[in-house]
Amino acid sequence: MFQILKANKAIDFMRWSKFAFAFSGLMIAASLYSIATNWFNWGLDFTGGTLIEVTFQHPADLPKIREALTNDGFADATVQNFGSAHDVMVRLRPREGTKGEVIGNQVLASVKKGSGDEVELKRIEFVGPNVGGELAEAGGLAILISLLCILMYVSMRFEWRLSAGAVLALAHDVTITLGIFSALQIEIDLTIVAALLTVVGYSLNDTIVVFDRIRENFRKMRNGIPGDIMNHSITQTLSRTLITSGTTLFVVIALFTKGGANIHGFALALLLGITVGTYSSIYVASSLALKLGLTREHLMPTQIEKEGADQDEIMR
Incomplete structure (x- = not known):
């Protein structure tokens, strides 16, 4: 050339x-x-809601986590790996009448119960629908x-x-x-x-x-x-x-x-x-x-x- x-x-x-x-x-x-x-x-920046990022000691079983969240009333949760098989991100649409911090704690407890593994919270974010x-x-x-x-x-x-x-x-x-x-x-x-x-x-x-x-x-x-x-x-x-x-x-x-x-x-x-x-x-x-x-x-x-x-x- x-x-x-x-x-x-x-x-x-x-x-x-x-x-x-x-x-x-x-x-x-x-x-x-x-x-x-x-x-x-659209990401959380545009839709609003709650984002929780957790790390598991062992590779995460996403189907079990989704099943646990569905049983606890979070059927709309989006669960996906984030960076590696040990890192999981959970996204939820905004819920009226419930504080984001309360939802975050409930989701974290549900994830721990469904996975049966030790879970470390890495990040939690809340964005209102108006924002x-x-x-x-x-x-x-x-x-x-x-x-x-x-x-x-x-x-x-x-x-x-x-x-x-x-x-x-x-x-x-x-x-x-x-x-x-x-x-x-x-x-x-x-x-x-x-x-x-x-x-x-x-x-x-x-x-x-x-x-x-x-x-x-x-x-x-x-x-x-x-x-x-x-x-x-x-x-x-x-x-x-x-x-x-x-x-x-x-x-x-x-x-x-x-x-x-x-x-x-x-x-x-x-x-x-x-x-x-x-x-x-x-x-x-x-x-x-x-x-x-x-x-x-x-x-x-x-x-x-x-x-x-x-x-x-x-x-x-």
């Missing part, structure tokens, strides 16, 4: 634009279908406002066809990432919202680097056709894109594998978002601008006539 770049030859990325559009369309359709049918597995609803609304507004601000920024900086390509590529990245979370029913909490905002900023930065080179080459390569100029621009920035994404992914993979269960969802969202964002910067954003009819004339600087130029021409 680097030999190709040194020889100043462009990789024909636009050749695969139809396949990229078909693949992206399929992924977006599958994501929207999953969101419409499965919705999201959860406010956090859900604030998280959605944060993503929406960030996209609107980005739309304003790219509209002022680039020609509208490039701006539309950048914004649609961002929507593409967020939709596919959320669709995967919906399909796998991975719990979404505030750390996931933070990861999505990070992905939006990362993907936008990557796209702007490519678009800056596209605008520069459209003004330099006077005789080139738009598709070839796109290919040259993406090829020239490809090494930067791969190095930046690669080094970032090394860190994210380390967080995903060694960071522990607390940041597992955050690292997974970054891993998915950066991968999809790198793909969209190369294929989706630029190809969309080309499909919208971008030409060299659209990116040429506006010629400003000097005052008095008409009079000087008449006198000559």
Whole structure:
């Protein structure tokens, strides 16, 4: 690849634009279908309720724990391993008229009775339903406002066809990432919202680097056709894109594998978002601008006539 770049030859990325559009369309359709049918597995931050994290001396028997909780009136409890076979997390929806601390103690006693093992309480959290609803609304507004601000920024900086390509590529990245979370029913909490905002900023930065080179080459390569100029621009920035994404992914993979269960969802969202964002910067954003009819004339600087130029021409 680097030999190709040194020889100043462009990789024909636009050749695969139809396949990229078909693949992206399929992924977006599958994501929207999953969101419409499965919705999201909202975390305690958004739903409210009680979260209890316990550690067993021996590997936990989840079916026995669920049975014990059901017998004690906690049939709606969600029981799952958290990090290892010895760690278990129990989540409960909010209950009216009962304090969270009381519920926590009852659940802990039920877990001990059902498992027959020594249990150590590691963490207990209580979130009210009103607080959860406010956090859900604030998280959605944060993503929406960030996209609107980005739309304003790219509209002022680039020609509208490039701006539309950048914004649609961002929507593409967020939709596919959320669709995967919906399909796998991975719990979404505030750390996931933070990861999505990070992905939006990362993907936008990557796209702007490519678009800056596209605008520069459209003004330099006077005789080139738009598709070839796109290919040259993406090829020239490809090494930067791969190095930046690669080094970032090394860190994210380390967080995903060694960071522990607390940041597992955050690292997974970054891993998915950066991968999809790198793909969209190369294929989706630029190809969309080309499909919208971008030409060299659209990116040429506006010629400003000097005052008095008409009079000087008449006198000559």
